Amino acid sequence: MTSLAAFVLASLILVAVPGPNLIYIVTRSVQDGRRAGIISALGVETGTFLHVVAAVCGSATLIADHPLAFTALRYAGAGYLAHLGVRALLRRPPPAVGVADAAGRPARRRLLRLYCDAVLVNLFNPKVVLFFLAFLPQFLPTGLPPADTRTRMLVLGAVFLSIALALDLCYALIGAALTGRLRGTPRRARRLSYLTSGVYLGLAALVFI
Template identity: 50%
Template sequence: MLTDPGHLLLFVAASVALIGLPGPNVLYICTRSMTQGTAAGLVSALGVETGTLVHVLATAFGVAALVSAQPWALEALTLLGAGYLAHLGARSLAEARSTDRADGTAAPTHRLPRVYGQGVLVNVLNPKVMLFFLAFLPQWVSEGATGTQARTEMLVLGAITFLLGLVMDLAYASAAGVLGHRLPTRALTGRSAKYTVAAVYFGLAITTVLT
């Protein structure tokens, strides 16, 4: 399969169509960019796509299949993911309530390593992403491929998906950062930014549980 340009091009087209549509990860990244600056959004995108690599490895080495076969494991991962998002929302809410920024100045910049780590966890703890790769990648492996060959092909295909996702997420982050700077009001600065981020995190947590 990997030596067939036509099949590989079809895989790229399918990947772009599936991962290019805005979803929870894009919402998370854009919120970071609009409320905390473009740098935070770009670093969040790097973190999210690092989580994608984790899912690719889990799929290629059979970990994702083991987890998906156990309903309790999927439920536990879902609750962990929702709980972590709720934790981020609660932290943002606490920061909003404890910070007196009535003058409308910009919200304090978060440490980028922490932003990166949060992006990784937001994606790794999302079971829907794991199930997506588990269902998607094996379909494109060469017919009859098993063992090392199948694993290698999934790793290569996953790397392609990672690169495509990274490019698109960085584009979303950059566009959201520009939009955040051009808003005619200061609705996304200071304390209001914290409330906005908290609302997004809580919304994502609820969505994770319900879907």
């Protein structure tokens, strides 16, 4: 098996295992519908792209090697997820994504907020930093010049991102298929908000541990 084929297989296995990003996308899709799930998937993988760039440029190594910076990132990630959990608990059942909300806020602004939320959820997860620092170098030949190493890391990162995005979109569509059933009545919608809040708070604890 070639190095690239081994990398693709390993990526498929790793991406298929439910983690914070996947749980976040499904939860957002179930609560707010298909478009919200798709936007969230794009946001999460934008965060993945930024993590890959950080690993290639060496910024991720600096964060991992400095306990204070790493701890600050952990607190930021846990705090932001907790913020999303409280926001989900307090907000009214949302209208379908793609239309203006009760305050007349345009759909474009709501979608932008969903996208930014997803980017930050991924970007503030310090475990993603460690993942790319440990995972990508395993599939690089030894003795490469620094420029070639960076180029190959970018290629592997792009392959991983493509696989992750494809699976994220599939899960977003699956979650959206459940939206109608779970939000059929105001009582169900409220229970879904409680469930969503619990998921976000649980993810906050998971990121912090």
